[in-house]
Amino acid sequence: MISGKKTPTIQDVARHASVSAATVSRVLSSPERVSETTRERVTAAVRETGYTINQAARSLRLKAARTILMAAPNIGNPFYSTIVDAVLSEAAARGYSVLVASSIGDDPNLWLRDYLLSTRADGLLLFDGSLDTKRLHGLDEGGVSLPLVAAYDEIPDPEINSVITDNRLAAKRAIRHLVELGHRRIGHVTFPSRNGTTNERLIGYHEAMTEAGLETHPEWMALGNYNMPSGAAAAEQLLALKQRPTAVFCANDEMAIGFVHQMRKAGVECPRDISVIGFDDITVAEYFDPPLTTMRQPREQIGRMATRSLIDIIEGIQPEDEPVHLVLMSDLIVRKSTRAI
């Protein structure tokens, strides 16, 4: 890199190679349209000057940022972090950068609008069911489409591209596993659903219970927050019952871990006294004691597919009027936290 006062522009490279700026631009974006000798001269000049393309200028001209925005409620959650990795690598492979936003804050819809309408990001990867996709979709108005792929628990809006796992089916599978082990009093730790739609995992729980001819009891339900402390709190609540459930389905692994932890504190053993099944299969599930039985979500695949679809939409590979609806399947992973009654 040659020293100089300022970062070199395409003009500097052009001068260096004794060609016009247009030619340099061509070498950079469509080399085949330039004669080989010129191309070589330009390439050399690029190297010598240490030229780097100015993305701001490029974005302005192209009206595209080659950047996607990923919004998730809390990236800190281990469930999301694996997804982030997948998103990053898939995006990088397609030449896109990733802007990350934790969707906390006053008016998410407001800043989202800002990001997406301002040539900062070309599309949105939404991992947060609490955002109002209807209104987001409304951003479309002026004929400007908003590339958007949603990936979260809720049942998807048919008009919106989505990549989800079949949460209802997976929940049913979890309950069936417990039923097969002979459990009849089965509790559930769930999360108060965020945007009105009833949570799919909760529905699955009820459906499976009904199908098995089992009763559900309001007091067997506990509300959690998808984190460990709330799982522990749920355990406290259920353990206080006169007649405890013999098995509990937690809507994610973190709550399951908190639940088991609290059980142990109270001298109640898992799975001896209560079987516990989680959801997600986060890394630590396998290493926990007891190793957690859980429904494995293909997180890496979720991230990869969502990113791929979004970029396909941005680049017009996926037609806009055919929304993508990918449903990935979860697997039951039987470990040691559940046992026959």
Added chain:
Amino acid sequence: MISGKKTPTIQDVARHASVSAATVSRVLSSPERVSETTRERVTAAVRETGYTINQAARSLRLKAARTILMAAPNIGNPFYSTIVDAVLSEAAARGYSVLVASSIGDDPNLWLRDYLLSTRADGLLLFDGSLDTKRLHGLDEGGVSLPLVAAYDEIPDPEINSVITDNRLAAKRAIRHLVELGHRRIGHVTFPSRNGTTNERLIGYHEAMTEAGLETHPEWMALGNYNMPSGAAAAEQLLALKQRPTAVFCANDEMAIGFVHQMRKAGVECPRDISVIGFDDITVAEYFDPPLTTMRQPREQIGRMATRSLIDIIEGIQPEDEPVHLVLMSDLIVRKSTRAI
């Protein structure tokens, strides 16, 4: 938002308010330089047109993106994800966006250079010790400075801004804790240091052992990867020893969890047979069985301070010739995975 063919520009707003584009721009960035009546007219016009600033144009003009780049080896690691949260919220508070890159790939220095020299990001938050800060620093050459804050284990390059925890001291504290409990054969699961510098935690281990008048044995050392499987592998290795250590210091919690998990598989109890101490205090440490004794890193603070410093540097609040060197302290959190011999 008024419907129209395309997203409105500052010109549209200007027309709407019957003022010049310059005035609109002023209202947006320095309202106090505009008369109140005009200001109100313009504000109304902004609302009516649904105008959003075009960041690409702005960046081009200002030669600044109000965006920082965060690079970490694997965002998926729970240790980093908390940090990400802190970075996001601090950046948002200062009006900055965050671009995230997982620094895997062929030539990290190359793409980093790309990002930073291309008006895409104004500065770099580096959480990856494997990147060559010397060379990164070398990007400075042409008088163009590269705002950079490094936050990772290694002992910092004095010329580079850094936010670290005192790893050596913390490691010594961990070992002293074990010594106080009466342990004399203390093993260590470490990571082969990434960029030549010997790892601070390893040095701390050796120093503390020497100060306590204890021997260290090469076979008490195991190499890990900062993840759970490698912790398990380390356990296999140490358990195979004729004379096992009675306590083991793992360089992070994930390896400690893997270690304990493997111990249990082999019928060896923690802490009864071997005390284990970790490092970081990730969320699950408290909920693990046994709850992990560990050195708590102020992760949230690391993220926050690093971001704050970086933005201060970018904005010229922190003078360039006075590198920031923040050292945060770790706390010993005694739980149940260590006990007196």
Added chain:
DNA sequence: TTGTAGGCGTTATCAA
């Protein structure tokens, strides 16, 4: 195959 020229949307400078 290459060059010329105009404009993407913003802000800073200068003048009024």
Added chain:
DNA sequence: TTGATAACGCCTACAA
């Protein structure tokens, strides 16, 4: 206090 104007660096018709 406001407006006209000229860049910022790039890409793409169009012309040569």
